[in-house]
Amino acid sequence: MLGAMTTEPLTAEELLARYEAERNKRLRPDGNDQYIEAAGVFTDYLEDPHIEAPNREPIIDPVGGGVTFAFIGGGFAGLVVGARLAEAGHQVRIIEKGGDFGGTWYWNRYPGAQCDTAALIYLPLLEETGHMPTEKYTHGPEIYEHCQRIGRHFGLYDNAVFSTEVTDLTWDDDAKQWIIETNRGDRLRAKYLGAGTGPLHRPKLPGLDGIKDFKGHSFHTSRWDYAYTGGDPTGAVMDGLADKRVGIIGTGATAVQCVPHLAQSCGELFVFQRTPSSIDERNNHPIDADWFNALEPGWQEKWLLNFTTLQTGGFTDEDLVMDGWTDISQRIRDQLMINAETDGDFSPAAIQRAYHDSDNEKMAEIRGRVDTIIADDATAAALKPWYRQLCKRPCFHDHYLQAFNNPNVHLVDTEGKGVERITEAGLVANSDEYELDCIIYASGFEVGTSYTRRSGFDMTGRDGLRLSDYWAEGMLSLHGIHVAGFPNAFVVGPTQGANLISNVPHNLTEAAKTITAIIDHAEAKGATEVDVSADVEAAWVKRLEEGGRTFGGDPSCTPGYYNNEGHEAEPGSLRNRLGYPEGPVAYFDYISEWRSNGEFEGLRFG
Numbered sequence: 001m002l003g004a005m006t007t008e009p010l011t012a013e014e015l016l017a018r019y020e021a022e023r024n025k026r027l028r029p030d031g032n033d034q035y036i037e038a039a040g041v042f043t044d045y046l047e048d049p050h051i052e053a054p055n056r057e058p059i060i061d062p063v064g065g066g067v068t069f070a071f072i073g074g075g076f077a078g079l080v081v082g083a084r085l086a087e088a089g090h091q092v093r094i095i096e097k098g099g100d101f102g103g104t105w106y107w108n109r110y111p112g113a114q115c116d117t118a119a120l121i122y123l124p125l126l127e128e129t130g131h132m133p134t135e136k137y138t139h140g141p142e143i144y145e146h147c148q149r150i151g152r153h154f155g156l157y158d159n160a161v162f163s164t165e166v167t168d169l170t171w172d173d174d175a176k177q178w179i180i181e182t183n184r185g186d187r188l189r190a191k192y193l194g195a196g197t198g199p200l201h202r203p204k205l206p207g208l209d210g211i212k213d214f215k216g217h218s219f220h221t222s223r224w225d226y227a228y229t230g231g232d233p234t235g236a237v238m239d240g241l242a243d244k245r246v247g248i249i250g251t252g253a254t255a256v257q258c259v260p261h262l263a264q265s266c267g268e269l270f271v272f273q274r275t276p277s278s279i280d281e282r283n284n285h286p287i288d289a290d291w292f293n294a295l296e297p298g299w300q301e302k303w304l305l306n307f308t309t310l311q312t313g314g315f316t317d318e319d320l321v322m323d324g325w326t327d328i329s330q331r332i333r334d335q336l337m338i339n340a341e342t343d344g345d346f347s348p349a350a351i352q353r354a355y356h357d358s359d360n361e362k363m364a365e366i367r368g369r370v371d372t373i374i375a376d377d378a379t380a381a382a383l384k385p386w387y388r389q390l391c392k393r394p395c396f397h398d399h400y401l402q403a404f405n406n407p408n409v410h411l412v413d414t415e416g417k418g419v420e421r422i423t424e425a426g427l428v429a430n431s432d433e434y435e436l437d438c439i440i441y442a443s444g445f446e447v448g449t450s451y452t453r454r455s456g457f458d459m460t461g462r463d464g465l466r467l468s469d470y471w472a473e474g475m476l477s478l479h480g481i482h483v484a485g486f487p488n489a490f491v492v493g494p495t496q497g498a499n500l501i502s503n504v505p506h507n508l509t510e511a512a513k514t515i516t517a518i519i520d521h522a523e524a525k526g527a528t529e530v531d532v533s534a535d536v537e538a539a540w541v542k543r544l545e546e547g548g549r550t551f552g553g554d555p556s557c558t559p560g561y562y563n564n565e566g567h568e569a570e571p572g573s574l575r576n577r578l579g580y581p582e583g584p585v586a587y588f589d590y591i592s593e594w595r596s597n598g599e600f601e602g603l604r605f606g
Contacts, residue, residue: 008364015360022386023558025416026275045203045220045441049227050109051099053163058185063175066189067093067159069519070180072166072457075103076505077196077492079147080124080512083154088516090523093159093190095166095180101156102147105140108254109233110224111261113140116253116396117503118321120287120300121307124505127300129153132292136323137284137396141233161186169193169459171487176528178488192519192530195459196492196508206249206443210422218439221254228438231265238265246270247427247434249419250442251277253393256400258442263403270410270434272427274418275392275558278366278385280324282396304506305585311502312583313351324396325502328389331358359388373401382413391557461486474575478532478540478602479591481511487531487606490515496544498587499551499579510588517595522605529606536602547581550574 009015069085071078074096082092098106105113115122119133126133129149134142151157161182168181172189180188203220205211219225226232230240238261246262247270248255256277262269306320311329319326336354339345367384374380383401385392403409412429420428426436459467465485470476477483480497481490492515494500494507522530580587594601 008367012356012360018386019388019558020556022416023556026559028559045205045223047223048099048163049219049223049225050106051163053099056184058187059161060187061189063172063189064177066177066191067091068190069093069192069194070095070178070188070190071194071196072169072180073103073196074098074101074147074151074160074162075105075196076124076147077508077511078103078194079150079156080505080508081194081196081490081492081515082156083125083128083150084512084516085519086154086156088520090516090519091159092156093161093188094156095161095164095182095188097163097165099163100144100148101151101160102144105143105147107222109140109144110221110254110258111231111233111235111238112257113233113254114138114257115143116393117325118307118323119143121303121321121503122505124509125150125153127297132289133287135284135286137282139234161188166457168457171459171461171489173462176488192488192490194490194492194515203441204443205441206419208419208422208427210424210427213424214422214426214439215424216426216437216439218441220441220443221250221258229265231261235261238262241265241267241438243267244437245426245435246438246440247272247436248440248442249427250444251275252442252444253277253395254444255442256395256397258440259409260397260399260403262440263406263409266408268408268410270412270436271404272412272414272419272429273382274414274416275387275560276383276385277392277395278363278387278389279369279383279401280366280394280396281369282398284398304503304509305588307503308500308506308584308588312500312585314585324394328358328362328394331362334358356388359390363387363389370401373405375405379404379411382411387558391554392560459486459489461489474573475578476537476541476575478537479514479594481514482530482532482537482603484532484534484537487529490518494551494579495576496541496578497580497591498584499549499577500584501551506584506588510591514591514595518600518603521598521600525605527605529604531604531606532602533604540602541575541578544578544581545575547578549579549581549583550577551579 009018068091070093071082072095074094078094079101082094085092100106114137116137118136119138120126123133123138123143123146131146131149164186165183166180167183170179172179177189177191178193180190203222205220217228228240229238231238242265244266245268246266248259248262249272251271251273256279259271303320306316307326309316310319310326313329313332315333319330332355335358336351339350339354363385370380370383374383383404404411414429423433426434427439461467462485467486470485475496477491477496480493480495483489483491492508492511494504498507498510500507518530
């Protein structure tokens, strides 16, 4: 018998009261401090399980030598910037701590890893490389292969330095170059420097008492240990777990993807849940080759704009992507039009009301879907998310909920408290000890920590200015790219730009075009420096602060990395979440005009 349908609250007020009660269960005074850095005695959780770093002599570039552009990070950011610069004829060197290109997709090889944004807009440079994704939501191995494809297509392997971590960056004002020092003894030089280390590469661990006492096996999902589990990233059965009792801590996007594979492989699987994810339908399907080959040139840029417009509340004639993200926005627009027909109200309050009405409807459907799948009433009740859908990253999957019907799978719902502690034999939750052979940490990555901590290095700009000091009260930039006092350096990411989180690669592809245009202009002028003044930078940040558009940050949401674990952010740290006030589409229009008119307003070419 399927789980009995839970009656939804009858009024919006009752629903909000339920949301608040569930949120309050999960609030912790330590906020982000409940997690610990994978450093010191925990550095073994950072080791590369895929390749042994090759022995090599340090690379020492002479003063004035090196490359035109060096980029730190070999994920999508480094690949798209490197591709555009190489395409324009500039010499590029990418420095990457992993053993190959891929970034997140080099590290995340857990079983079931998959993009949750449609591949046709998520995978960059599809037209340029001639690649057709095999399915609407491609799996990790194919995404990793596409990263390698970009590297080959644009010749980025030629100067790449892998299995190497940057330790320090210093601006040499005499030589007008950046000096890049690494853990391999390198002293590299480049005229221009880019950094795109991203937020999804440095694992975090739960700060649980006894975490080092466990006598069994343990690893983080971003360093999946197939030598222990058996199987492989393509989803082969992990026969090494057939007689094992395995516990996984976390039920976010990563766990949603790997739990079904663990359910097939483990003798017993215990899923420790603090907050359930919202699980909507995935409805994945193969890409039709005839349809794909009929797409007209320029299709990917058209699709990117279409998705971003719809997903951020705009209107278009058609929905090209048709996924869970655009469905959320479509519901809000439809509800707004219904409300407007009644009272003609398009005010911000009316938009907020439309959002709440459509979200209430959507989340009721998601909770109802649990009842149609889960057989056990108590398990079904525990798997229902009681918060607004965008309070946490929405998940889409057609096998996660079903896994809890397997007799070897046990949901350990902690009623928002989380795991209490770890012991030599296993872990304790709800005052009960669970003996385990293996603990898997699906605890995510560092997001709310400082940029220098996440990146693993600091930067010294002009006159000895350290980036860690300059950003001590939060990020300062122009366009999220340029930082005053750090000439010829470029930061690549969503923050203080479009701040588009649903499809991060769109931010990166636009940044690549902008950086390439700037360097082309600088080289044509014979400039030795590109910099921004502190006044211009301050004006940009002030504009963003007054606009008030941030990533996440709603403390009324259930705690998570979207909202600083439910705590009000410090004024300075809010700068690390700022986006263009008029939204991503407006930012992309703005930055396109800015880089195309030849003036590069706000920059100084010395």
